[in-house]
Amino acid sequence: MTTATLAADAAAPAARKADRGPVAIAATGIAKRFGAGPAVLEDVDLTVHRGEAVALIGANGAGKSTLLRCLLRLVEPDAGEVLVLGERIGALSPRALRRVRTRVGFVFQKHNLVPRLSVLSNVVHGALGRAGLAAMHHATAPATLRAEALASLDRVGLAHLARQRADTLSGGQSQRVAIARALMQRPDALFADEPVASLDPAAGEEVMTLFSGLAREAGLTLLFTTHNMAHALGHADRVIGLRAGRIAIDARAAPALAPQLERFFD
Amino acid sequence: MLAFLLWVAALALVVSSFNGVGFSAAEFVKGLPQMGRFAAGLFPPSLDRIEPVLWSLLETFQMAIAGTVIGVILSVPFAILSARRLSPHPVVQWLARALVSLFRTVPDLIWALFFVVTVGLGPFAGTLALIVDTVGFCGRFFAEAMEEADRGPQEALSALGARKGAIIACAVLPAALPSMIATSLFSLEKATRSSVVLGLVGAGGIGMELEVALTFFNYPEAATIILAIFVLVLIVEQLSGMFRRRIIT
Numbered sequence: 344m345t346t347a348t349l350a351a352d353a354a355a356p357a358a359r360k361a362d363r364g365p366v367a368i369a370a371t372g373i374a375k376r377f378g379a380g381p382a383v384l385e386d387v388d389l390t391v392h393r394g395e396a397v398a399l400i401g402a403n404g405a406g407k408s409t410l411l412r413c414l415l416r417l418v419e420p421d422a423g424e425v426l427v428l429g430e431r432i433g434a435l436s437p438r439a440l441r442r443v444r445t446r447v448g449f450v451f452q453k454h455n456l457v458p459r460l461s462v463l464s465n466v467v468h469g470a471l472g473r474a475g476l477a478a479m480h481h482a483t484a485p486a487t488l489r490a491e492a493l494a495s496l497d498r499v500g501l502a503h504l505a506r507q508r509a510d511t512l513s514g515g516q517s518q519r520v521a522i523a524r525a526l527m528q529r530p531d532a533l534f535a536d537e538p539v540a541s542l543d544p545a546a547g548e549e550v551m552t553l554f555s556g557l558a559r560e561a562g563l564t565l566l567f568t569t570h571n572m573a574h575a576l577g578h579a580d581r582v583i584g585l586r587a588g589r590i591a592i593d594a595r596a597a598p599a600l601a602p603q604l605e606r607f608f609d
Numbered sequence: 610m611l612a613f614l615l616w617v618a619a620l621a622l623v624v625s626s627f628n629g630v631g632f633s634a635a636e637f638v639k640g641l642p643q644m645g646r647f648a649a650g651l652f653p654p655s656l657d658r659i660e661p662v663l664w665s666l667l668e669t670f671q672m673a674i675a676g677t678v679i680g681v682i683l684s685v686p687f688a689i690l691s692a693r694r695l696s697p698h699p700v701v702q703w704l705a706r707a708l709v710s711l712f713r714t715v716p717d718l719i720w721a722l723f724f725v726v727t728v729g730l731g732p733f734a735g736t737l738a739l740i741v742d743t744v745g746f747c748g749r750f751f752a753e754a755m756e757e758a759d760r761g762p763q764e765a766l767s768a769l770g771a772r773k774g775a776i777i778a779c780a781v782l783p784a785a786l787p788s789m790i791a792t793s794l795f796s797l798e799k800a801t802r803s804s805v806v807l808g809l810v811g812a813g814g815i816g817m818e819l820e821v822a823l824t825f826f827n828y829p830e831a832a833t834i835i836l837a838i839f840v841l842v843l844i845v846e847q848l849s850g851m852f853r854r855r856i857i858t
């Protein structure tokens with residue numbers, strides 16, 4: 344990529360901000376290193392607007408997962424400030440932090456369902472943040488929560504598997520259930536960390552389409568990391584590239600961008 | 610060189626142990642006729658007092674059940690407080706761990722003596738001893754099972770705003786449950802065997818009957834009691850093994 348295009352990309356966000364609506368997530372100066380290791384994130388600034396879909400790309404070990412976790416303080420950043428849905432999360436009490444987390448659905452590469460519980464219980468868990476232990480298990484949850492969980496499952500097309508144990512599902516089905524659990528949170532934003540990286544290409548494409556479609560339909564802010572150029576360009580409005588602990592590219596997703604993104608995939 | 614010295618030291622320890630306990634083949638052979646007479650005296654087992662013997666056998670089993678159930682229930686909070694990452698504070702974790710270790714390392718007979726002295730003779734003292742013993746055993750293994758629970762689901766629930774208690778209830782306990790049930794069943798087997806011996810120090814159960822029979826050289830009755838104990842322990846082990854095989858999936 345040339346310096347000219349970089350400068351154009353850098354100038355563009357300010358110009359576009361007006362038509363993008365309010366800010367959903369803003370991070371400034373994020374830095375993180377683990378123990379005595381090298382700096383994983385050095386000085387990361389990132390802004391995501393409400394309703395926007397953003398793909399975060401970068402080679403293996405570039406710090407994508409770490410950055411995503413820092414945004415919810417699942418990993419504590421060493422420096423920097425994070426604004427999520429209007430809350431400055433660095434200063435929040437544990438209780439207030441939990442309230443912010445409740446509003447952000449997080450889908451992991453590994454579905455992270457509780458294997459021995461039913462699919463429905465796993466989806467009901469999405470309400471743990473607002474309903475507490477009432478959302479512990481499908482059998483003890485109030486009927487309204489159960490109905491809402493079934494509706495969430497229906498949105499990912501798996502209502503018929505509600506009573507099955509989570510560890511009997513295929514990879515693609517598990518990931519859909521994880522999405523249903525996130526929807527159960529009634530979120531304002533969705534984060535996903537390589538949500539389809541462990542699925543075969545066909546299933547991955549299907550789940551990714553469902554996921555970004557649901558987010559778009561509901562007007563949710565979407566921030567996902569990916570290892571797949573087609574997913575980055577096909578499902579995001581904007582692509583942000585991480586390299587050497589910093590943001591190295593931040594540009595509107597367009598087919599013409601592909602050559603410049605090449606170096607962010609390994 | 611160091612390895613060689615360690616081997617020599619270990620050998621010396623073993624040899625001195627044999628000397629220390631007065632191990633002697635001659636003494637053993639000399640004792641053989643007495644053993645034979647004892648064994649012969651056991652036969653035929655006497656059924657004269659079969660009814661009271663069966664009642665105390667039942668009492669023994671009840672002690673084992675009550676002690677295990679209460680012990681298992683108490684072990685859960687002890688395990689949570691002493692598990693890495695689940696404990697609310699390092700000091701609490703250290704205290705809980707120390708207490709569980711104390712429960713485990715002091716033998717059950719000593720606990721039984723302690724409770725006989727403090728709450729009096731009888732099955733209640735024995736049950737208290739079994740509770741302490743169970744917490745010492747289950748508290749440790751429950752904590753290990755909880756620490757080994759997959760971190761992924763816990764992180765997922767943390768990310769969606771669940772409190773620590775909810776994460777333990779919804780992700781940690783379901784993952785640890787099979788192992789905890791297996792440990793509890795082992796604990797019941799252990800408690801059944803212990804509860805037999807506890808009677809020897811007056812802490813209730815069939816051990817008291819055995820003590821009396823042996824004191825009065827009533828070997829035929831002792832034989833009945835020993836057989837009854839054998840059958841009870843065997844049945845509990847078989848049932849527990851069956852449940853364990855069925856549950857661990």
Ligand SMILES: Nc1ncnc2c1ncn2[C@@H]1O[C@H](COP(=O)(O)OP(=O)(O)O)[C@@H](O)[C@H]1O
Pocket residue numbers: 377380383401402403404405406407408409410
């Ligand atoms: N909990 C952790 N402890 C130590 N090192 C970590 C931890 N998490 C991530 N890292 C390191 O940080 C770097 C970035 O990891 P990660 O954020 O997972 O990258 P990516 O998701 O882009 O592949 C890697 O070198 C990884 O080894």
Ligand SMILES: [Mg+2]
Pocket residue numbers: 407408409536537
């Ligand atoms: Mg990653």
